[in-house]
Amino acid sequence: MxxxxxxxxxxxxxxxxxxxxxxxxxxxxxxxxxxxxxxxxxxxxxxxxxxxxxxxxxxxxxxxxxxxxxxxxxxxxxxxxxxxxxxxxxxxxxxxxxxxxxxxxxxxxxxxxxGGTIPLQRNDHKTELYARAGMVLPAVYAMRGTRFLHERDAQPADLAAVAVKNRHHGSLNEYAQQRSETTIDEVLASRMIADPLTLLQCCPSQVDGxxxxxxxxxxxxVATRPVKLLSSVVVSGLRERADDDILDAEITARAAAQAYEQAGVAPSDVDVVELHDAFTIAELLYYEALQLAPRGDAVALLKSGATRLGGRVPVNPSGGLLAKGHPLGATGVAQMVEVMWHLQGRAGTRQVAGARIGLTQCTGGGIAGVDHAASSVHLLGV
The missing domain is CATH 3.40.47.10 (Thiolase/Chalcone synthase)
Known part of the structure; x- marks a missing residue:
């Protein structure tokens, strides 16, 4: 091939x-x-x-x-x-x-x-019923956040720290919508959207790109420093059962496992990641689904500084969806452009030094009865 x-x-x-x-x-x-x-x-x-x-x-x-x-x-x-x-x-x-x-x-x-939340699927009576009951995406992720705080003995400040990290990264990115840094106190004091998620823990809904x-x-x-598309996986969500764990991010874990196998690389080989941080809790869950951290160690990984610029595996050096913004159709492509720039040494002040393997991850779709409608994982390399 x-x-x-x-x-x-x-x-x-x-x-x-x-x-x-x-x-x-x-x-x-x-x-x-x-x-x-x-x-x-x-x-x-x-x-x-x-x-x-x-x-x-x-x-x-x-x-x-x-x-x-x-x-x-x-x-x-x-x-x-x-x-x-x-x-x-x-x-x-x-x-x-x-x-x-x-x-x-x-x-x-x-x-x-x-403005407002992104419209959910409108031609499915189950999804419409969920939406009328308040089960829009911020509420779904808020439930995951609440469960995460309970099961992992975490604190609201641990969620807020994701926004602080990504807003710092976004401050270095001329393409990002939000270029101002923030603090944990400011994140926690911002308007409540769906407890425990405050405004600064949700990606902006007013963005074009x-x-x-x-x-x-x-x-x-091929460019001077060619970037290979090592693997590409798209999967759909499985029907949920009554005993499903909402912290599993099963659809992304399944896509990631296939992508690593297809590319012939291990999670430890990844140098830079752009993932779908539509809400702060999502980034922590995806640390585990992408095997960047063992189950239960997402907060420890974040606190260690490993996912910040200068760390072992910087996550969302662009600022992610939380800072860069999330213009739906453009997001997955923009993630690849960002990783390409890092692998070619063209990312400027946010450059991940020596990056050779990059990963992008994007989920999509709120639909009744499944984890997500779709999830994709790509691996790029030089």
């Missing part, structure tokens, strides 16, 4: 972009990614557009005026895992030899929604 490389990538600043339409935002990321890869529109054989709430045929609308000449455009929606899923599907096409160079981009304009990568099997289109 030919190696698949990320030959270029780019993203826009995540935040509010008043007066800029979603297609314009996506085009900014696309053109920068093509330039970064050193390819033109004529070199791209297929396009994958990840988006959740932008409507039909958004991919074709985005690329209409960029000079692509009738190549296939695939629109991919898989909730928050849409961007990662688009990369996964593009990888399959490259592995099959259907194409040798493709473009993957993600775009979301959440400011157009006017786009990200793009070029994937290729052609050796003449």
């Amino acid at each position: 030919q190696d698949i490389h990320i030959t270029g990538g780019a993203m826009t600043r995540f935040g509010r972009h008043p007066g800029v339409l979603a297609p314009e935002l996506a085009q900014q990321a696309i053109l920068k990614a093509l330039a970064d890869a050193g390819v033109g529109v004529g070199d791209v054989q297929a396009i994958y557009c990840a988006n959740v709430l932008g409507g039909m045929i958004l991919g074709q609308l985005v690329v209409r005026d960029l000079g692509f000449r009738g190549i296939p455009v695939y629109n991919v929606e898989n909730a928050c895992a849409s961007g990662a899923t688009a990369v996964h599907l593009a990888r399959h096409a490259l592995m099959a030899g259907q194409y040798d160079t493709v473009l993957v981009f993600g775009i979301e304009q959440l400011t157009a929604l006017g 786009a990200a793009a990568v070029v994937l290729s099997t052609r050796t003449d289109r």
Whole structure:
């Protein structure tokens, strides 16, 4: 099987972009990614557009005026895992030899929604019933947080420390929406959203952004320091049972195990991680699901400083969703751009020194009866 490389990538600043339409935002990321890869529109054989709430045929609308000449455009929606899923599907096409160079981009304009929680699935009566009862995503993660504090003998300050770390990282990232640092006291004193999660422990819901990568099997289109896509896994959630443990993050643990096996690397080989910290509790649960820490040791890992910049395995050096923001369709692609920059030594003041293996993880979808609708894990290496 030919190696698949990320030959270029780019993203826009995540935040509010008043007066800029979603297609314009996506085009900014696309053109920068093509330039970064050193390819033109004529070199791209297929396009994958990840988006959740932008409507039909958004991919074709985005690329209409960029000079692509009738190549296939695939629109991919898989909730928050849409961007990662688009990369996964593009990888399959490259592995099959259907194409040798493709473009993957993600775009979301959440400011157009006017605020509030992200809408859940509306064509399922069970999920609608859950939502009417208050089981929106902040409430679901709050229950996990409450259970975590009880079972792990942890304190609310342990949850808040995740936000402090990621806001510090975000302060170093010119692409992040939130660039101010914070303290544990400020996090705990911010407005309560769903006990024990306060406002600063939830990712911003008012954010726009786009990200793009070029994937290729052609050796003449590989960057000076090539980044290989070592593994790509997307799985769906299993039906929940009455005795399921809400702290297991089973869907992510299952995806991670497959990704490590596929890449032939161990969790201890990973140098940098971008994971789906939509809420502070999520990052702690994913430490364990990704085997960065044994079960029960997530707080100890955080307190040790291992997941901060300068630590053994920095997690969310971009600031993560908590600081960078979470424009749904763009998130999974942006995670890969961030890790690519670290592996190539291009991450500036937030650079993870000597990074050779990176991991990205993104879950997606609130649906009644399963842990999550989807989870993806990718491993990248140089």
